[in-house]
Amino acid sequence: MNLDWLDAFLVSGLFYVVMVIGLALLLHLQLGLARIANFGIVGFWGIGMYAFGVLFVKVDWPFGEVWAFLISMAFGTVVAGLAGLLVGWLIADLDIDGVLVGTLGFATAVWIVATTEQDLTGGALGMGGLGFPYDIGSVKANETLWLVILTIVVASILYYVSRVHKSPYGRLLISIGDNQPLARSLGKASFRSKLWLFAGSSAGMGLLGAMYGVNERFLETANIGIDLTLAVMVGLVLGSTTQVWGAVVGVALTVGLFDIVIQFYLPLPREWYTQAIPVLREMVFGAVLIIVLLFRPYGVLGDMRRDKLMRRMHGG
């Protein structure tokens, strides 16, 4: 396949954007519907990435590489889901302060383990040996196919989220998010619903982390910093925390703009890209969070989902 027309940097930029959209969609389920402020997104993403990497690289598999790859990928997802189950159990009945501590603490714990367990993770030096489960020619072709696979995964998440919105389960999550004591008093299993939602969406974050690890081929602790959590959160808040397409629109306007348009297409001085642009990017993201929440709390797309729901319920 001739991919000369395709810029390799564009492929890697698009991969990051699509992955952040996937994470923002999962955060939408947690924050937008159930009002669980997960500040530890990078922790669940990172544990999936490292669990996959460690199993794939460190274990001497007796069978083919494709099976080893798939089992490791499933392992990364399950480990992130189990971590979500544990953290969810800890925070599901805590107030906002407790949720902040629990999720932030978990992300810190993942960073600590990844940094200190050098025999397993390579520590600060990083861990190599990862690769694609196929070889269709050039590196660019392999990366492009992996981008297509990621896009299918994220599109599936988008479809699932849109189905949740239209389901009784989605309405249950919204009612829990709006008023948990009231939902509980009406006999709804608020704790259990939040717990499974959190575990499932955390597993999805872990899967995306594992897929990112494959694309990078090298795992570094520098990847599991707060920057990713910020990118996901700002994308969702800018788009709309309450709407299905909020994550897509918001991430395209923030990460897409900075990591593709500015990084690859603006003729800025070369030295800006190493330090000034990344710092400016974070400052703009932070400022966007403040401005949107102050002046347009439901983001660019507004709060139409709830309006529609109300109109349907009240026959308006």
Next chain:
Amino acid sequence: MDLISDSLVIGLTEHAPLVLAAMGFALLYRLTGLINVAYSETITLGAYLGMWINTTYDLNFYTILLPAGLLAGLVSVATYFAIFRPAKHRNVGALEMIIISFGLSIVLRHGLQFIFGYPVRFYDVPPPHTIFVLGVGVSSFRLLALGSVLILALLLFWFIQKTTFGLQIRALASDEDLAQVSGIRPLVVTVMIWFLAGVAGGLAGAFYGVGSSVAPLLGWRQFLFILLVVLVGGTKNIGGVIIAGIATGVALTAMTLQFGQVLYAQLALITAFVIILKLRGRRMADTEKV
């Protein structure tokens, strides 16, 4: 016995800034109900300001403490007027307030990087004297930090419990409407709270900075522990924060000496604190807040 004395001396002196920072954060949290993530940048700001005054005007470390603390306090008040007050007037929810403060934290952190440059910076101070306490060598800066924390803790305690202004702060924390009816001006009291919290955070930052180096993540790396100390120790009063802060410092040191790895000690402490919060979860929701 060595482990106990070493942990006590090193823990108390090395982690004294944690207690100071936690006191400032607790003041803000208890009296406004806000988890201000950007408080971590008040600490970083104090470290940078102290370093800048120290290296630019060639002033010694003890002299720069006052301007660094005051400037950090003023910036803290400025963030209240620029962001948190308008947010309150717009009835922004508690969760959104935390996200706003997270955004502000990112803006300030990277803004400081822009202003002060990207490399790690250091204070220009002579090598500290080593003083032996219970057979453990401690630097004079760290002993000064411990002394400052003790003095500031007593001052803050006296200010909150014994002065008219402190009475107004407590009244405002208990019932804002009633406090207003009683003639208390909430704005003046609130500004004072933000200022005092900023001063405490700035001073903690200066002590952190002189003890090691000044970098953009200085405050953020302490934030989780400050938050944990305040949530675990500070639901009743400022004394609880001091006790929890001291216990955290000593426990961290003891576990570091035992495991030989500070990160494992941090991990164990984070786990312990989160379990405590889980066990007390339902009570946390009932703590009184403005």
